[in-house]
Amino acid sequence: RQTNDLTLQTLCPDRQELRLIQYVSKAAAKTQMEFEYDGPSMKTEVPGPRSKELTKQLGEMQNVGAINFFCNYEESRGNYLVDVDGNRMLDYTHLLHPYWSSAFVNRPALGIMPPENFPEKLAESLLSVAPSGMSRVQTMACGSCSNENAYKAMFIWYRNKERGHNIPSDEDMSSCMINQNPGCPDLSILSFMGGFHGRTMGCLATTHSKAIHKLDVPSFDWPIAPFPKLKYPLEEFTRENAQEEARCLEEVEDLIVQWRQKGRPVAGIVIEPIQAEGGDNHATPDFFKKLRNIARKHGSAFHLDEVQTGGGATGKFWAHEHWGMDDPADIVSFSKKMLTGGFYHKDELQAYRIFNTWMGDPSKNLFLAEVLNVIRRENLLEEVTRSGKTLLQGLYQLQDQYPNLLSSARGQGTFCAIDIRDDATRNSIILKARDKGVLLGGCGERSIRFRPALVFKEYHVHMFLNVFSDVLAEHN
Amino acid sequence: RQTNDLTLQTLCPDRQELRLIQYVSKAAAKTQMEFEYDGPSMKTEVPGPRSKELTKQLGEMQNVGAINFFCNYEESRGNYLVDVDGNRMLDYTHLLHPYWSSAFVNRPALGIMPPENFPEKLAESLLSVAPSGMSRVQTMACGSCSNENAYKAMFIWYRNKERGHNIPSDEDMSSCMINQNPGCPDLSILSFMGGFHGRTMGCLATTHSKAIHKLDVPSFDWPIAPFPKLKYPLEEFTRENAQEEARCLEEVEDLIVQWRQKGRPVAGIVIEPIQAEGGDNHATPDFFKKLRNIARKHGSAFHLDEVQTGGGATGKFWAHEHWGMDDPADIVSFSKKMLTGGFYHKDELQAYRIFNTWMGDPSKNLFLAEVLNVIRRENLLEEVTRSGKTLLQGLYQLQDQYPNLLSSARGQGTFCAIDIRDDATRNSIILKARDKGVLLGGCGERSIRFRPALVFKEYHVHMFLNVFSDVLAEHN
Secondary structure (H helix, E strand, O other): OOOOOOOEEOOOHHHHHHHHHHHHHHHHOOOHHHHOOOOOEOOOOOOOHHHHHHHHHHHOOOOOOOOOOOEOOOOOEOOEEEEOOOOEEEOOOOOOOOOOOHHHHOOOOOOOOOEOOHHHHHHHOHHHHOOOOOOEEEEEOOHHHHHHHHHHHHHHHHHHHHHOOOOOOHHHHHHHOOOOOOOOOOOEEEEEOOOOOOOOHHHHOOOOOOHHHHOOOOOOOOOEEOOOOOOOOHHHOHHHHHHHHHHHHHHHHHHHHHHHHOOOOEEEEEEOOOEOOOOOEOOOHHHHHHHHHHHHHOOOEEEEEOOOOOOOOOOOOOHHHHHOOOOOOOEEEEOHHHOOEEEEEOHHHOOOOOOOOOOOOHHHHHHHHHHHHHHHHOOHHHHHHHHHHHHHHHHHHHHHHOOOOEEEEEEEOOEEEEEEOOHHHHHHHHHHHHHOOEEOEEEOOOEEEEOOOOOOOHHHHHHHHHHHHHHHHHHO | OOOOOOOEEOOOHHHHHHHHHHHHHHHHOOOHHHHOOOOOEOOOOOOOHHHHHHHHHHHOOOOOOOOOOOEOOOOOEOOEEEEOOOOEEEOOOOOOOOOOOHHHHOOOOOOOOOEOOHHHHHHHOHHHHOOOOOOEEEEEOOHHHHHHHHHHHHHHHHHHHHHOOOOOOHHHHHHHOOOOOOOOOOOEEEEEOOOOOOOOHHHHOOOOOOHHHHOOOOOOOOOEEOOOOOOOOHHHOHHHHHHHHHHHHHHHHHHHHHHHHOOOOEEEEEEOOOEOOOOOEOOOHHHHHHHHHHHHHHOOEEEEEOOOOOOOOOOOOOHHHHHOOOOOOOEEEEOHHHOOEEEEEOHHHOOOOOOOOOOOOHHHHHHHHHHHHHHHHOOHHHHHHHHHHHHHHHHHHHHHHOOOOEEEEEEEOOEEEEEEOOHHHHHHHHHHHHHOOEEOEEEOOOEEEEOOOOOOOHHHHHHHHHHHHHHHHHHO
């Protein structure tokens, strides 16, 4: 049973789980051999021409530095892995049990051995809805990882800009190993009070929505600017709101200058198009345009966190599309409704060093492509715009009817919220609504938020408003 | 179509993706109605007695603070969600298309609405292999998140210990919102040079294996101790190795004292049982026992990162079992081969505030239970011990045969490595082996690592050694 020509994989640890799953599936099959080829067969060098071609294609969209070769999971059988050039190798890395669809069960280490259709599916899914000016996307497993890695990309970009080139000094290389300057530089990310960007330690240093998220966890001395506290409906308070936004923008510039003087320059600014967790706080397109310009002026990257707002709920696929900008940001991060996490970025922010084992889950791209087809075919964004208008009009009416109970109804698309008199009343309303079979969610200090699906139609809005109106009547 | 009694969910944003998937699946079905009930039906309050009972059960294993109710995904149809108490509610949160197995496609927000079998599956899977002294586990989506959240649990535990109770002061609550002391305390995690614990910013501050991981990313001023540089085979150099380990332990204590004096007390110590990414560096059980005692003596939590070593490759399920300790650690983190990420922890380190939306993926628990059954049924750990012995003996022989080329063969179970003369020769050996169909991986500065699957049998070892021997002959 020993052949020198044998393809035998001594295997990186990242692939162990897949081998085990495959073993489980084999144990369940009637005979171990029924899905196996009779031996290995090498046709080209590895990676062969097809793997190289696919690596080049994927390289247009993602960092491919760690890819070994592309796999043809459909042709692979039993212990044999077939690559996209037809090389058949003895391998233990994947699951091919016919009872299970490999796309959902198998979780290839995307960074190392992606499946053949990965570049195509990436183009059909994530890249088909890329924000203006962005042609590259980095997939990640969760929202926190998406933002963490987006921050790392901004830090790397900023340091390369400072150096004038991409080549670190010996001092950079040695000092970073012990967490010290200049290798681990004192750079900062400017964030906004009320923002939420995740719970891992880098993200957490930019999260300022609830104390309970941050308490007892060491953090970074990074600048925190005020987010505009606007009056709603925005169009009725344009003058006051413009003043408030100007105040906040001025503070942003002051902080950038202060932190530069402190020796902790602002490498990037991170902001949500609508502060969601922090209480559905809106700002105007004018505010975001001016903030984008401030970032440009001071040489900081501009990062829009669309983890909550992306995916269509505002009536556009990305909330920032409402601002009508050609160059809205340097980085746009996403998660949740995109099924996979990750971030889009401009070419300049290519981070060859951003990498982890899984890089998200490719099965999610297959789903996302389907979801996007449905959104387009059924004109769901128009539906959202229509339902959202009806919902917000209904909230305005209830707010007129119950002025002591409700205030500040606000929204974009169906991404809506309303303030309740106080926290206790809010919580009572939420419980009473649940008794009537309506599950409501809170956000901020005393807001109720509405996050219907993209398929929430106008008659659903009317049903909801009826129930909500009954509950309010009990609290007046 | 309007009923006041209607159950209508106004939906938190975390569940939007599921609703969309469900919509996609419905669009594919012949008629929208064929899977629907004819209306909502409320039987109990929500959560009902069964949900409460399950929440209690799960509460023995995990933090359940955010759970709304448990779902019966099997009984749910179309737009209707049925909870485990038989309450049927109009809902848009999940996928029930019969073509797709809901366990793999549906990704419930575990933190909020887990499926009915979740406590049972958790007990059958992760908790059936819990390390000694640990009865609780927190699941997470990826390795970095596992360690990040383990660190947060240690910080929270340490601060509660400092306060003498769990109740934060007003100053804690307000200062943490702006990243400042005492709410965001200057605590530290002691890590080891050569360690790898992940790439998000908290983890990265404890990772010291390659500069390329850390370069240009801001970090924390945390203490870094030397990891013992031992001579192999360990049993031939006991005296020198004991001296080296004593030197490192002394340095650990010095660093703990220094950092306390600096005002950055060491809340926790994190270490891998075998430094994997850093070059397969081993230490003796005596070293780990003494280190565990140092942590205890200084009031620091002790965190074993078994992301690489866990799952059986060392011949025991957890590498730390080789040390024979009843109380090996306060926290043991895992990922990779466990199919899901997360960490076990002692009761004292319960962190009610550790939470994220997904909390890992429940479908992985189903698989893991199967994988564990196979490991037990087929005595795979014995197999690993046998194959590992053969592999290491083979490496010793090759090392004797090629003393100028090879040194420091080492391993536990099949978790083995060997040093090559220099980096250039190592890389040439890896490429030549690939030409012969053997994929090898490197680690550290000039090591080759071996990470076969648990089903790697002795005849596979012989096949591998034959190929490897041929490649070495070309390099002598």
